[in-house]
Amino acid sequence: MAQSAVEKRPGARKSSDERRDEIVRATLRLVAAKGFAGVTLREVATEVGVVHGLIRHYFASRDELVAAAFDFAVTSELATDQQQLDGLDPIAALAGWLAATNENHYHVWIDAWSEAPRTPALAAALARHHDDCERILTRVIERVVDAGLGASADPAADSRLLTAVADGVAVQHHVVGAIDVDEANDMVFGVAERQLGLEPGILARANPVPARGQWAEAPAR
Amino acid sequence: MAQSAVEKRPGARKSSDERRDEIVRATLRLVAAKGFAGVTLREVATEVGVVHGLIRHYFASRDELVAAAFDFAVTSELATDQQQLDGLDPIAALAGWLAATNENHYHVWIDAWSEAPRTPALAAALARHHDDCERILTRVIERVVDAGLGASADPAADSRLLTAVADGVAVQHHVVGAIDVDEANDMVFGVAERQLGLEPGILARANPVPARGQWAEAPAR
DNA sequence: TAGCTTGTTATCCACTTGGACAACAACCGG
DNA sequence: CCGGTTGTTGTCCAAGTGGATAACAAGCTA
Numbered sequence: 001m002a003q004s005a006v007e008k009r010p011g012a013r014k015s016s017d018e019r020r021d022e023i024v025r026a027t028l029r030l031v032a033a034k035g036f037a038g039v040t041l042r043e044v045a046t047e048v049g050v051v052h053g054l055i056r057h058y059f060a061s062r063d064e065l066v067a068a069a070f071d072f073a074v075t076s077e078l079a080t081d082q083q084q085l086d087g088l089d090p091i092a093a094l095a096g097w098l099a100a101t102n103e104n105h106y107h108v109w110i111d112a113w114s115e116a117p118r119t120p121a122l123a124a125a126l127a128r129h130h131d132d133c134e135r136i137l138t139r140v141i142e143r144v145v146d147a148g149l150g151a152s153a154d155p156a157a158d159s160r161l162l163t164a165v166a167d168g169v170a171v172q173h174h175v176v177g178a179i180d181v182d183e184a185n186d187m188v189f190g191v192a193e194r195q196l197g198l199e200p201g202i203l204a205r206a207n208p209v210p211a212r213g214q215w216a217e218a219p220a221r
Numbered sequence: 222m223a224q225s226a227v228e229k230r231p232g233a234r235k236s237s238d239e240r241r242d243e244i245v246r247a248t249l250r251l252v253a254a255k256g257f258a259g260v261t262l263r264e265v266a267t268e269v270g271v272v273h274g275l276i277r278h279y280f281a282s283r284d285e286l287v288a289a290a291f292d293f294a295v296t297s298e299l300a301t302d303q304q305q306l307d308g309l310d311p312i313a314a315l316a317g318w319l320a321a322t323n324e325n326h327y328h329v330w331i332d333a334w335s336e337a338p339r340t341p342a343l344a345a346a347l348a349r350h351h352d353d354c355e356r357i358l359t360r361v362i363e364r365v366v367d368a369g370l371g372a373s374a375d376p377a378a379d380s381r382l383l384t385a386v387a388d389g390v391a392v393q394h395h396v397v398g399a400i401d402v403d404e405a406n407d408m409v410f411g412v413a414e415r416q417l418g419l420e421p422g423i424l425a426r427a428n429p430v431p432a433r434g435q436w437a438e439a440p441a442r
Numbered sequence: 443t444a445g446c447t448t449g450t451t452a453t454c455c456a457c458t459t460g461g462a463c464a465a466c467a468a469c470c471g472g
Numbered sequence: 473c474c475g476g477t478t479g480t481t482g483t484c485c486a487a488g489t490g491g492a493t494a495a496c497a498a499g500c501t502a
Contacts, residue, residue: 013480037259038258050480113396164386175347191382275451
């Protein structure tokens with residue numbers, strides 16, 4: 001009669017919020033692996049360990065589920081990131097923000113780019129997130145300038161530029177496999193140092209821990 | 222009895238090569254609109270104006286069709302580009318290569334990035350294409366250096382860097398909509414000029430015509 | 443013109459998908 | 473302990489998918 005600590009008896013219930021969160025996280029995991037268009041209600045259900053009808057109980061439609069998953073990714077990313085950066089000196093913050101992130105993280109983003117033109121809700125969320133990221137990076141650049149460590153004629157424009165470089169480098173690293181993680185960081189750091197007039201090599205020496213994408217567990221290996 | 226110039230009578234046949242090409246181009250058009258995973262044999266058939274069984278007559282499977290479509294995009298892109306660049310002076314060639322391309326072109330590429338991790342054949346084609354692009358741009362950079370107009374310690378590395386910048390900027394322009402086409406070009410040209418020690422503004426003044434993506438018709442508007 | 447090749451059509455099939463729904467069972471307030 | 477709320481299941485459905493196949497018809501060659 002002794003049942004295992006992890007109860008499996010039929011009918012065992014979880015609180016609404018708990019289950020919702022579980023479903024969203026599972027969805028996001030599958031999105032990273034199969035893309036927004038590739039996730040299936042049944043796959044999500046299997047991943048969570050429930051019947052696919054239950055997903056419908058929490059989300060009125062597949063679209064709503066996917067939107068919730070992306071929203072979760074965006075929100076939780078910015079929440080942790082902002083907090084993390086505030087505790088660092090400007091150079092470490094800049095290096096952390098620009099450092100290459102893990103694979104799952106970027107797979108979700110690249111998939112979002114690919115899906116956005118067909119999914120207005122996703123495009124809107126993406127644009128919002130992009131603005132938030134630009135704001136955060138702009139603030140970091142301003143801190144660097146204020147500390148007298150570098151210069152920027154237009155911090156917001158430099159923020160957009162560095163974001164573009166980081167994204168493009170991430171594609172070459174994660175998707176094409178043309179460069180490894182060290183080269184990726186070198187490229188981004190190099191542009192940032194030249195653009196902001198920083199001492200060459202200062203960003204790499206900051207020995208950065210990636211500040212973005214903490215919600216995505218490291219890839220399976 | 223007079224039939225229109227464009228024959229529509231049942232059973233009218235096209236040559237094998239002609240039809241194949243027609244199908245591949247239609248597929249590519251749909252890929253730009255719906256992504257690699259989103260194209261359906263029936264949609265392709267409708268776009269071409271035939272029955273979906275006919276697609277199977279030319280391509281053994283959906284995967285084979287999609288692979289052929291991507292292969293066509295890659296091949297025809299490089300064929301026209303290489304030719305076009307050889308006729309230009311180094312600065313114009315560099316500017317043309319880096320200039321923002323049309324939307325359809327980049328949608329296909331972004332979709333390929335998103336699909337590559339799940340589709341080995343696509344990943345391989347993408348990597349090959351990336352190498353070819355790197356080689357072409359490297360050669361252009363070398364021509365710039367040889368002409369005494371700029372400097373590069375490592376033309377191949379600079380080629381990878383500029384490719385990354387162009388890709389990242391394209392995402393911000395086409396997907397996020399955060400910048401317009403002029404800003405996009407300014408950002409890429411600016412990095413290129415600084416990286417290669419060119420006279421500032423020389424690339425924009427080259428009044429470049431985009432050298433890439435000629436296979437994709439301009440977006441519908 | 444006869445006959446073969448092959449481009450083309452029209453159906454059929456097994457399967458998966460998102461969604462709907464009724465029955466069940468755990469929890470909670472009375 | 474009772475009754476309603478709600479998390480959960482199992483099952484059904486229509487629509488759409490990729491693929492298979494047989495019949496048809498256009499064009500070529502003999």
